[in-house]
Amino acid sequence: MSRRSQTRVAAYTALLQTLVNTTDRQRETIEELNRVSRTRDLFLATVSHEMRTPLSALSMRVEVLLKTVKDLPKPVESALLAMRVHVRQEAGMIDDLIDAARTLTGQMSVNRTRASLGGIVRDAVSTIEVQAHEKAIAFSVAPSDQGDSIVVYADTHRLQQVLWNLLLNAIKFTPPGGAIQIRLVQSNGHVEIDVTDNGQGIAARDLAHVFGAFTLQREGNTTGLGLGLYIARRIVELHDGTLTAASAGKNQGTTFTLRLPLFL
Template identity: 70%
Template sequence: MISVGRPQHPEVDWEEWGPPLHQFAHATGLTVSAYDAGGMRMVGPLGASRTAHFLQASTLWHDDGPGSELERRIVDAVAASGKAVEDEDFHGLRVCSLPLTQFGKVYGVLVFGWCFRDFSSPMACEQIGRLIGAPGHGLWNEVRLETPMSDARMATNVALLRTLAGSIDRQRETIEQLNRVSRTRDLFLATVSHEMRTPLAALSMRVELMLKTHPDLPPAVASGLNAMRVHVRQEAAMVDDLIDAARTLTGQLSVLRAPVTLGRIVRDAVSTIEVNAHEKGIAFSVSPFDHGDGIAIAGDARRLQQVLWNLLLNAIKFTPAGGSIQVNISATAGQVRIDVIDSGQGIDEDDLPLVFGAFTLQTHANATGLGLGLYIARRIVELHGGELTVSSGGIGQGSTFTVRLPRELIR
């Protein structure tokens, strides 16, 4: 590749243009080059015909060669107008152009052709030879063996190149849009983490400090601070869900697996929500009594606790006062099973496939949050090589969420 002109466009990967343009040159017999909008040749000249090989061995496309000068002039005109200019004539050799655009702006130009429209003559070849530092009779020996490029045939080739370039440009636009989405996502995660988590943590700390250091607060003030503490925790949980959901959507959510007993995971999750169940008057039980202390798995304890916490909190939300929630744990040689069974409002058969979708909100009972908990929980279980499923007899028949995990003994 010969570099001619000003610096290249920094955002374009010109290497991807090489293979398709090389195939185009072989298929059509034309010589083609790709320039950036600043006038630098980035690909080419690529040619497969006998004439093209002869011209490439001359000074035609040297930095100061007449071919490079002509092509730069064409590029400047196309970049200025935004569309192809009239075909140029180089002593009988036809030179065409095609703009390359992204999001409506010209970022490059294809210059192609360098072929005769009609049968040439020894005299014309001698004239070209003197301009490019090559023997005219040698050029004549090549071009007389090749069929001229008629207008109809050139029109077909131009249409082919336009289709090829359009396909590549659309692909580049799609990639750029995906990159823009990725950058927006990263900015969102950084903003949420800093701008929302930090003040929530500070507010939570101040509320806790006031409750602990002022035991003589008026009942109304103490009640208000306790309510504030609950709301701050809910907001913090929603922020964490948003971040986890974004990581799940982009494949960035990960787990760190290590040997752990199931009893530890279940106890930590139960201790977080057991008070909520008692406050609502819901009978809560875990079977077996040891919470699965004798069952070992390879898992991320914090993430699996998050799964159970979401399932249990979900059960409490949709189980009315006086209802019941059971956690049943069982294991075989190769699998661990955890069933969270509630006597709550149940799920309609048509809604079962939608339960684990992102932002799936229930509008009944005391539903709160963003509808992301079950979506995130299922992905965490899948990252452990397991599965999370749901079943229900229908509205008013309660629900059963089942976690299945591969079992791994601690050695």
């Protein structure tokens, strides 16, 4: 073998060894990332469940005091009512953590049945009426039957959770005296549900990230973990649908569009 051939073989051998070493390092890195991911998911699921038990006990005791103790001093009653609000907020965040853990581990599932969209919409609206009233926000749903004639194949509890999240989000970022509209439109075997507000809007640079896990819009937001929209989109995807967001920018309001297949 000529000297030039020997040099070429040595170069190829060195290059091949470099590729092998790089591949080994990449495999080790991927294995480590997978291990960290599994540990994180297990941590989320375990801690969330462990936190739920004492909160449930605390919530029960607060309710017992409010319902059974007569003539509570006003400061005590106010403190208990505030505690009830805070406990419910914390319980909601724990539920979000549990759902997020299920999503990350692929364990979230839906139990779909034939259902009228009207009942789902009304149930979702009823859960946020108090918050909307407190901020004097005008609410409207079109058409007037609120979707009674529209039939979907859905997990009613989970779909209500999605709508509740979108509505609560709209209320949170809409100023007092604002307006929120739900609009239902059927088209080509699908139904589109638009939740539109005239609130603070979303900057163009943030639109691509609103459905990310732990993405928290800071302005005007004092509660939450930034998981609601992340979970909502995953639930919609399990229904073979899509969830998108649109906004003209700051103080221009936001529209979330939920698109689901009709039950045919």
